[in-house]
Structure formats: C-alpha cells, structure tokens
Amino acid sequence: MRILAHPDRGELQLDAVLSALSDPVRRRIASQLADGLDDQACIAFQLPVSKSTSTHHFRILREAGVIEQHYRGTAILNSLRATDLKARFPGLLQAILQAARNDAASPTTERP
Amino acid sequence: MRILAHPDRGELQLDAVLSALSDPVRRRIASQLADGLDDQACIAFQLPVSKSTSTHHFRILREAGVIEQHYRGTAILNSLRATDLKARFPGLLQAILQAARNDAASPTTERP
DNA sequence: AGGCTAGTACGACATCCGTCGTACTACTAG
DNA sequence: CTAGTAGTACGACGGATGTCGTACTAGCCT
Numbered sequence: 001m002r003i004l005a006h007p008d009r010g011e012l013q014l015d016a017v018l019s020a021l022s023d024p025v026r027r028r029i030a031s032q033l034a035d036g037l038d039d040q041a042c043i044a045f046q047l048p049v050s051k052s053t054s055t056h057h058f059r060i061l062r063e064a065g066v067i068e069q070h071y072r073g074t075a076i077l078n079s080l081r082a083t084d085l086k087a088r089f090p091g092l093l094q095a096i097l098q099a100a101r102n103d104a105a106s107p108t109t110e111r112p
Numbered sequence: 113m114r115i116l117a118h119p120d121r122g123e124l125q126l127d128a129v130l131s132a133l134s135d136p137v138r139r140r141i142a143s144q145l146a147d148g149l150d151d152q153a154c155i156a157f158q159l160p161v162s163k164s165t166s167t168h169h170f171r172i173l174r175e176a177g178v179i180e181q182h183y184r185g186t187a188i189l190n191s192l193r194a195t196d197l198k199a200r201f202p203g204l205l206q207a208i209l210q211a212a213r214n215d216a217a218s219p220t221t222e223r224p
Numbered sequence: 225a226g227g228c229t230a231g232t233a234c235g236a237c238a239t240c241c242g243t244c245g246t247a248c249t250a251c252t253a254g
Numbered sequence: 255c256t257a258g259t260a261g262t263a264c265g266a267c268g269g270a271t272g273t274c275g276t277a278c279t280a281g282c283c284t
Contacts, residue, residue, distance in 0.1 A: 002250075002262090014215040015136060018208070022130040023242080043260065053243055055262060074251040074260045089211035091203055096130070099201035103126040114232090114280075135272085155230065165273055167232060172271095186230045186281040 004062065004069050004076075009084040012065040017089065020064035025049060026057050027100050030066060033080040034097050041075040066093075116174065116181050116188075121196040124177040129201065132176035137161060138169050139212050142178060145192040146209050153187040178205075 007013075021027050029045055037044075047054050058078065061067045065084065069076050085093045119125075133139050141157055149156075159166050170190065173179045177196065181188050197205045 014139075014208075014211050015134065017211075018130060018134040022127065022134050024127060025242090027126075041260075049242085050244055051261070052245075052263085056242075058261095071250090071261095076261070089207065089214060091207040092211045095201065095203040095207040096126075099126050099129075099204045102201060137272090153230075161272085162274055163231070164233090164275075168272075170231090183231095183280090186228095186279095188231070 002071060004071070006062060006068060007065040009065075009087060012084065012088045014089065016064035017066060017085070017092070020060050020066050021096050023057070023060075025053075026061055026066075027096070029057065029061060029078075030080060030093075031097055031100050033067065033078060034082070034093075038079040039077040041077060043075070114183060116183070118174060118180060119177040121177075121199060124196065124200045126201065128176035129178060129197070129204070132172050132178050133208050135169065135172075137165075138173055138178075139208070141169065141173060141190070142192060142205075143209055143212050145179065145190060146194070146205075150191040151189040153184075153189060155187070 021030060025047055028047070032045055033040065042054060042058055045054075047057070049057070058067070058069065058076075062069050065081055068079050068081050071077075080093075082093060133142060137159055140159070144157055145152065154166055154170055157166070159169070161169070170179070170181065170188075174181050177193055180191050180193050183189075192205075194205060
C-alpha cells in the first residue's frame with residue numbers, strides 16, 4: 001500500500017491553503033467534499049481536465065493540508081480536513097466555501 | 113487628477129480576491145490596512161520589493177476589489193474595501209486576516 | 225521655474241503553474 | 255493469470271506571475 005504524505009495540523013500554512021483554493025478546479029473539489037459527500041474517489045469528481053491534471057490538483061490540495069487522502073484498494077478516498085483547518089484557521093474554510101456558493105450563484109463569472 | 117478603475121461591489125470575483133490575497137506581500141498590505149490604519153500612502157508600507165513591484169501589487173489588489181485607491185496630491189491613499197467584501201463574501205476577509213495573524217504568530221514559516 | 229516626491233509605464237527576465245499525453249504501477253475481479 | 259480500473263510519473267509546453275531597472279508623469283514646495 002502506497003503512502004501519502006500529509007502535513008500535520010500545526011504545519012498548515014496559510015499561503016499553501018489560499019493558493020490551493022485559488023484555483024477554480026480545486027475549489028470545486030473542496031466544495032463537492034463539503035457538500036455532504038466525504039470519502040469520494042478522485043474519479044467521482046467530474047473535473048473538466050485530464051487524469052494527470054486531476055492527480056496534480058489533488059496533490060496540491062493534499063500537500064496544502066486541505067484534504068486527506070488514503071488508499072482503498074486501487075482507489076483513493078478523499079475527505080476534507082475541515083476540523084484541522086478550523087483549528088488552525090478558524091472560519092477560513094467555511095468562508096471560502098460560502099463565498100464559492102455566492103460566486104457561483106451570481107453572474108460574476110460573466111466576462112464577455 | 114488621474115483616474116483609477118475599481119470593480120463595483122457586485123462585480124467582485126472570488127477568484128481574483130483569493131489570488132490577490134494568496135501573495136504574502138499583498139496580504140501584508142491588507143493586514144496593515146486592517147490594523148486600524150486606513151488611508152495610507154503606498155510608501156507607508158515598508159514592502160521588501162522595489163517601487164515598480166509595489167505598484168504592481170497595489171494594482172492587483174485594487175483590480176480585485178480588495179482595496180480602494182484615490183489620489184491625494186502626488187500620493188495615493190489606500191483603504192480596505194471591507195464593507196463591499198463583507199457584503200459579497202461574508203466573513204471571508206475577516207477569516208483571511210485572522211488566519212494571517214495566526215500564521216504569523218506561530219512558527220509555521222519554519223521549513224528546515 | 226526648478227527641484228523633489230510618489231507613483232506609473234514599459235520592457236525584460238526567470239520562475240511557477242495548469243495543462244496535456246504517454247507510459248507506468250498497484251490493486252481487483254474473473 | 256489476465257484484463258481492467260484508478261491513479262502516478264515524467265516530460266513538454268504555453269501562458270501567467272513576481273521581480274527588477276530605467277525612464278517617465280503628476281503634483282507639491284520653496
């Protein structure tokens with residue numbers, strides 16, 4: 001079984017977390033995990049990118065400490081590290097996820 | 113008097129805001145503005161970068177809608193658009209600024 | 225007017241980042 | 255054992271980003 005490195009709770013860095021969640025694809029992953037559906041395999045996210053790119057994004061999220069990944073057979077189960085993030089950066093994850101909802105709900109993406 | 117373009121409150125984009133605040137230099141600007149000292153000229157921030165780079169960072173923040181800039185003589189006064197941000201992305205700015213404090217207070221930057 | 229101060233414009237440069245395809249590994253199911 | 259599925263490694267590539275220096279403009283002060 002391969003091993004996946006995760007930063008400890010105390011090692012979480014704001015820079016990494018914010019950079020990780022700056023990308024729309026990665027924010028979408030986090031949002032989907034937050035929306036009640038934890039422990040999803042990477043393939044469960046219908047991302048608009050190739051498999052390699054997908055791997056890349058999941059790695060960024062894991063190394064930033066935003067998600068936790070562990071193998072289950074040939075698949076990887078992903079979950080949000082909501083508790084750790086809350087402990088280290090209270091309200092941050094919540095605010096970003098809520099902001100993502102607001103952003104998606106309004107016609108902000110329009111840029112003709 | 114030169115004119116500086118700012119996005120309207122409704123036009124604020126999460127992507128832009130998060131990217132803007134992903135950079136340590138820009139986060140530092142926002143933090144300093146939040147710490148009670150509004151309406152500071154660019155030069156009041158002792159940034160560890162050149163003047164041109166400084167201009168660049170202020171522009172990013174302004175175009176993302178994080179700060180408001182207006183000329184006052186030859187200087188520019190900067191202030192946080194805390195109200196607008198709060199209206200569009202409730203809690204987001206607060207959480208990031210608080211996280212920045214936590215991040216600075218703890219030895220997170222250590223990477224031996 | 226002339227000099228000073230605050231910031232801008234512009235071009236250059238190195239680096240990082242998101243993206244991809246192909247080839248590979250690890251595990252499961254038959 | 256073989257075939258299939260899930261994800262990784264690696265290399266490539268183009269575009270964005272942070273940085274700088276130099277030359278410039280706008281406004282203030284004497």
